[in-house]
Amino acid sequence: MYDVIIIGGGPSGSSAGRRAGKLGLKTLLLEKENFPRYKPCGGGLSEHAMSYLDFELPEDIIEWEVTGAKVIFKDQSVNVHKGHRVFALVSRNTFDTFLLEKAKETGIEVHTGEKALSCREMSDFIEVDTREKTYQAKFAIISEGAQGLIKTCVRPTDNKDEYGICLVTEIPAEEREIEERLGKTLELHLGVARGGYGWIFPHKTYYSVGIGGVVKDFSHPKESMLEFLKKNGFSGDYKLHGHKIPWGGLKRKVVGSRVLLSGDAAGFVDASSGEGLSYAIRSGQLAAEVIAGICLQGKNLKDLNEYQALCRAEFGTHLKYSLILSKLIHSFPERSFKMFIDNREILDKYLEVMDFKIDYKDYLRWALLNFKLR
Numbered sequence: 001m002y003d004v005i006i007i008g009g010g011p012s013g014s015s016a017g018r019r020a021g022k023l024g025l026k027t028l029l030l031e032k033e034n035f036p037r038y039k040p041c042g043g044g045l046s047e048h049a050m051s052y053l054d055f056e057l058p059e060d061i062i063e064w065e066v067t068g069a070k071v072i073f074k075d076q077s078v079n080v081h082k083g084h085r086v087f088a089l090v091s092r093n094t095f096d097t098f099l100l101e102k103a104k105e106t107g108i109e110v111h112t113g114e115k116a117l118s119c120r121e122m123s124d125f126i127e128v129d130t131r132e133k134t135y136q137a138k139f140a141i142i143s144e145g146a147q148g149l150i151k152t153c154v155r156p157t158d159n160k161d162e163y164g165i166c167l168v169t170e171i172p173a174e175e176r177e178i179e180e181r182l183g184k185t186l187e188l189h190l191g192v193a194r195g196g197y198g199w200i201f202p203h204k205t206y207y208s209v210g211i212g213g214v215v216k217d218f219s220h221p222k223e224s225m226l227e228f229l230k231k232n233g234f235s236g237d238y239k240l241h242g243h244k245i246p247w248g249g250l251k252r253k254v255v256g257s258r259v260l261l262s263g264d265a266a267g268f269v270d271a272s273s274g275e276g277l278s279y280a281i282r283s284g285q286l287a288a289e290v291i292a293g294i295c296l297q298g299k300n301l302k303d304l305n306e307y308q309a310l311c312r313a314e315f316g317t318h319l320k321y322s323l324i325l326s327k328l329i330h331s332f333p334e335r336s337f338k339m340f341i342d343n344r345e346i347l348d349k350y351l352e353v354m355d356f357k358i359d360y361k362d363y364l365r366w367a368l369l370n371f372k373l374r
Helices: 011-023 047-051 092-104 175-182 221-231 277-296 301-331 333-342 344-354 360-370
Strands: 002-007 027-031 044-046 064-066 068-073 076-081 087-089 109-112 116-121 126-130 134-142 163-172 185-190 197-202 206-214 241-246 259-261
Touching (some): 002 126, 002 277, 011 027, 027 134, 047 277, 064 197, 076 333, 076 344, 175 185, 175 197, 185 333, 206 221, 259 277, 277 301, 301 333, 301 360, 333 344
Parallel strands (some): 002 134, 068 185, 134 259
Antiparallel strands (some): 044 087, 064 087, 116 126, 126 134, 163 206, 185 197
16 A cells, blocks of 8 residues: 555656655656656756756756747847746756656656556545556546546546647757757747747757647648648658647636546646646645645645645636736737737746746736737
8 A cells, every 4th residue: 555656757746756756755656658768749848847846857858948039920020038048948848757757766666568457436445457467556646647547537638629730840950959959049930820839949959840739720730731831941751749738727627526637637827828747746746745744744525625726726717817918818819919020028028927027917917008009
């Protein structure tokens, strides 16, 4: 009988595992893949996300540092830079493997290459089935990402109004070429996907290129992606990888009788930027802390609901207003995108949101006071 079984070894599951191990919980982490494994993602890691880690990232994990952004809409563009690093770019296969190793350091039991097939809540414990065995624990944390179905033991799967789809590819390039093209800048392309954007991110040996949009309005993602690649000078036979991304800010059930959802499985994603690593890391930590309170500090089972309150207090309002901003922008796409291009201050302030210097609520209030959509 474990104290907690964690399903999924990505950033949220690894962060939950590390915190659980440090707190003294008897922990089993199940990950279906053998690490390192490929993960389709632009790899943007904010300073806010890194602030949650209780260790330094090695220099070789960070492939590029970004201080600003270039936003492009049709034939117009605007550049904004801060005087400090806003994002670090990482390859998710390397980054995720490192986080899992940091979780293992705490002495938890980790099974990679063992896929969880189901999770059942009993009155006094939970059961998790794999092809190899059935495991029991007092609690479970489901950190399987947006694609998994085990989370349906707590809530239904998202409908087409509640998630988006992204396509991403990696384009090999020499470091000098990437430096000349992008420098310390991210490229964000507006108007290429309904309800989203396109991106070109620098990495040490490749560009991460992708587009994402609302799935119900994104009927031909592959064709849109190929057009985006061609328009930006990338002509080659590139392998495209697709993945779901939940819209954050929606009311979703994340607490069962003995199960907590974290990260993308819980829907904790910035609806405006698509960034989810910050909330994945932090929600995993909070889930482990709440379970430790019950297992080790004598709290009651009903205190499991404290998890949702903690998440809401820490980043719930932020995600709620990210969704409001996203809906506002994409209700008036031409005017909104033009405002980003014509008013450098709007983009400059948005980078402060990405840096978590201000939250979306304050940003939206500031924008509505200073600029009008009409």
